[in-house]
Amino acid sequence: MSSADITSERDLPPESEASAKGDVAPERDGPRDTGLDDASLHRWLARTWRTPPGIIGALSSVDHKVIARRYLITAFLFLCLGGLNAVVMRIQLSGPRRGLIGPDLYNQLFTMHGVTMMFLFAVPIVQATGIYLVPLMVGTRNIAFPRLNAFSYWVYVSGGLFAWVSFALSMAPDVGWFAYVPLSGPEYAPGKRADVWAQMITYTEVSSLAVAVATIVTVFKHRAPGMSLDKIPLYVWALLVTSFVVVFAMPAVMVTSTFLILDRLVGTHIFNPAEGGDALLFQHLFWFFGHPEVYIIFLPATGMVSAIIPAFARRPMFGHLGLVLSLIAVGFLSFGLWVHHMFATGLPKLGASFFTASSMMIAIPNGVQIFCWLATLWDSRPVIRTPLLFVFGFFFIFVIGGLTGVMLASVPLDLQVHDTYFVVAHFHYVLIGGSVFPLLGAAYFWFPKITGRMMSERLGRWHFWLAMVGFNAAFFPMHIVGLWGMPRRVYTYPAELGWGNINFFISAGAVLFFLSFVLFAFNLVHSALRGAPAGDNLWDAGTLEWATSSPPPSYNFARIPIVTNVEPLWAEREALPVATGLRVDVRELVVSTVAEAHPDIREKSATPSIWPLLAAIAVGGTFLYSIFTPWAIVWGAAPIAITLIGWFWPKGDPEDEE
Amino acid sequence: MKRFASIAFVTAIALFLQGCAGWQSALDPKGPAASELAWLIWFFTGLCAAVWVLVMIALALPLMMRPRERAEPLVVDADADNRKLRVVLTAVGLTAVILVGLTLLSFFANRTLAAIGSDAALTIRVTGHQWWWEVRYEDATPSHILTTANEIHIPAGEPVRLLLTSTDVIHSFWVPSLSGKLDLIPGRMNVLDIKADKPGVYRGQCAEFCGAQHANMGTFIIAEPREKFDAWWNDQLEPAAAPMSDEAKTGENLFLKRPCVMCHKIGGTPAGGTVAPDLTHIASRQTLAAGTLTMSRGNLAAWIADPQGVKPGSHMPVVDLNGDELNAIVAYLEGLK
Secondary structure (H helix, E strand, O other), X not given: OOEOOOEEOOOOOHHHHHOOOOOOOHHHOOOEOOOOOHHHHHHHHHHHHOXXXXXXXXXXXXXXXXXXXXXXXXXXXXXXXXXXXXXXXXXXXXXXXXXXXXXXXXXXXXXXXXXXXXXXXHHHHHXXXXXHHHHHHOOOOOOOOHHHHHHHHHHHHHHHHHHHHHHHOOXXXXXXXXXXXXXXXXXXXXOOHHHHHHHHHHHHHHHHHHHHHHHHHHHHHOOOOOOOHHXXXXXXXXXXXXXXXXXXXXXXXXXXXXXXXXXHXXXXXXXXXXXXXXXXXXXXXXXXXXXXXXXHHHHHHHHHHHHHHHHHHOOOOOOHHHHHHHHHHHHHHHHHOHXXXXXXXXXXXXXXXXXXXXXXXXXXXXXXXXXXXXXXXXXXXXXXXXXXXXXXXXXXHHHHHHHHHHHHHOHHHHHHHOOEHHHHHHHHHHHHHHHHHHHHHHHHHHHHHHHOEOOOXXXXXXXXXXXXXXXXXXXXXXXXXXXXXXXXXXXXXXXXXXXXXXXXXXXXXXHHHHHHHHHHXXXXXXXHHHOOEOOOOOOOOOOHHHHOOOOOOOOOOOOEEOOOOOOHHHHOOOXXXXXXXXXXXXXXXXXXXXXXXXXXXXXXXXXXXXXHHHHHHHHHHHHHHOOOOOOHHHHHHHHHHHHHHHHHOOOOOHHHHO | OHHHHHHHHHHHHHHHHHOOOOOOOOOOOOOHHHXXXXXXXXXXXXXXXXXXXXXXXXXXXXXXXXXXXXXXXXOOOHHHHHHHHHHHHHHHHHHHHHHHHHHHHHHHHHXXXXXXXXXXXXXEEEEEEOOEEEEEEOOOOHHHOEEXXXXXXXXXXXXXXXXXXXXXXXXXXXXXXXXXXXXXXXXXXXXXXXXXXXXXXXXXXXXXXXXXXXXXXXXXXXXXXXHHHHHHHHHHHOOOOOOOOHHHHHHHHHHHHXXXXXXXEOOOOOOEOOOOOOOOOHHHOOEEOOOOEEOOHHHHHHHHHOHHHHOXXXXXXXXXXXXXXXXXXXXXXXXXX
């Protein structure tokens, strides 16, 4: 390993000099950025960090921004597909005993809606936003493990294709996104539909675990010099906590889906009560993942809110430390709530009551976050632009969702509303209000950074009001129809129950809400092609992603910035202090210490490679084959091994040999 | 925009008021458990609405007061921030107090609910099937044990204990105007105590997704005065009424010769299948196919002739019958009061 001899053009904090451990052997050294003038520095870096040309080059890319863009676009397409599912369902439910679609298709539709929105849209898009922004915000040149990151995208795409091709073949899962046994077990779900559910979970879990690991390492080891723990932006904190939640929650659902596949394919009886198995075990395992899943989707969105509010309130976040602690608290508490999804299963009353208390308790750290955001907005005159409008929408909607969540935490109350449209309303208020609205705000906020062009403000305001009206019209009445006794997951209902008119109103709202996304898509495409050019830092925000050009170059920063404040661009108005000493002819990054972010060593970042794609194809093929026979694992091991050997083949780099 | 919003609002209110007298509604309680829960729902709703309004006021404050624009984002008024810290800490403390209060409230509500059925004299075992309910009235005397389907008669004003289980997938028993829901899980037995204050018919339906016909798995609780209930029980224990007309007689023979007999039981005849609803007194029920159709000659014929059209995916197969045969079977079943 080469040691660090990073020096600053300004005064470095003394401790970073103390960490320098001497120079490297000259024969291994190449040109450094220390003395280079700007023009030749850009030339060098652009050549070293570029994505190779051509199709193979594009498929080999390991640039976190390229991968993130693909993720964002793919996830947005899945959002549209999932939204279309919802519109078809809403047309079917717009009146009693409507015959547009039968139960077979309806059950596939609502399952695909849930699976698509959870696994193919929400989790990937919040992680993708992190893939794009985290390396920029912590001031590094690429995400940690860039090839793993590329691999995660290809696995995700193949999982999504697998699910939707199955749907096109009328082979999509029809057992709900939760796929409770025995309904999804071998006896009651013949055919391949439930296997598609189980394996598609595996694809997306592999991919999101990979991203989580890359994110954690990026945040811990690749922060710019000086970005000690107390100077990490809140958005990055949110992604860090989320990634840990992913790492601990996802294995639970992988175990669940693997047990299910074993029951279905190998003939085990893990969930079969007749043979000593237990059907409720499935629910415990699933919700041990399923509840943190909500926070996996929600926490990154709180990070987005924490990024947008300071920029428009024109001050640093009030209660930064409180927000960080509540993020961490929510991360821990999210693992202690899963039983509130199972109150109606008849668990012992005392045990269930504990989960009432813990479910209520998580409202406290979430309350802390809300109050700190509000307090930040208080002593300033916020600049009201579209991103902030969506943050206001987030408050309006998410607080309702949070409060109905408090209602659901109460065991007796939950027994009336569990599995009714009240719950449908509740979690759409939480997930759309808590995650999609901040995501839309984030889209307007960071789109100029990603494309270098502004989004239309006029269309943005129309979009916001259309989305607000459509969303509330579609989902608020669901609370009421749920209390009137309408259960979830019904493909039709009798006329005499009097739910017809309100459902018609809900469907109209749903169409309106869908149209708001059509408008948004138009705004995205139109602005990407014709939008007014955006400057590097058009909102005059304070975090590092605004220090580089829009769109950022492949190497993110010509010189690695040194961080002196939690809002570095506000603290250093003239010029950001930078660290130099990195080689420009190879992909070198600064690896820093976890707590203080002292520059520690220089390390090479992986070069573009086609192997992650080939490995993902091998893995995806194995998963696909494995819904037909357990031997797929044996036969698939060979191509996976070959591609992994290709991927990790030693390059003869001196760094590898040490 | 404003005009549209106000029209939408008025329409919404009108729609909401119109459906309030639902007979399957948690807001229309007809028993002590549902009343307790309705009160709890309204209390939580009121409190949450108040909290929401306060948060929205706090959000609107800076927009209304229009403080001066900040020039230098990093220059923060420390005194103002200290004041804010006190406000935030107070708000967090209040949140905690409210949450502790709500937690205690829900514990006490749970105790109240648990006390309702402590002296239940009648025990009914409800078994969930895809997609109907098997109802068995337990009794110490074996000859008094009664098995029926989908409609549960109970004596009004008395607590009744339901034992809930399933033989296939998970279902959930829910009659909102009487009580909260509880799952029917294969390999487990759950206990739900219900009580209807007054005689009446209370609709419920399966609340856990259970496959193709989850939407059409309704049930009715029919609460009657005690003496009427006892009479009903005694009537139901009788074997099936003998066919009165020739057509019905033909129908009985057809029923016993055709696949119907493989699944259904009719007391007093050789038909003894147990995988489908007991038809001994089918004509005394109000609905067919677990609340999907009202009981009538035409609906009986429709259900037998085209079960997959009425309830696609249901386990009732199409039995090949010509028109006369269908009429005969319907005539026979119609007589099974």
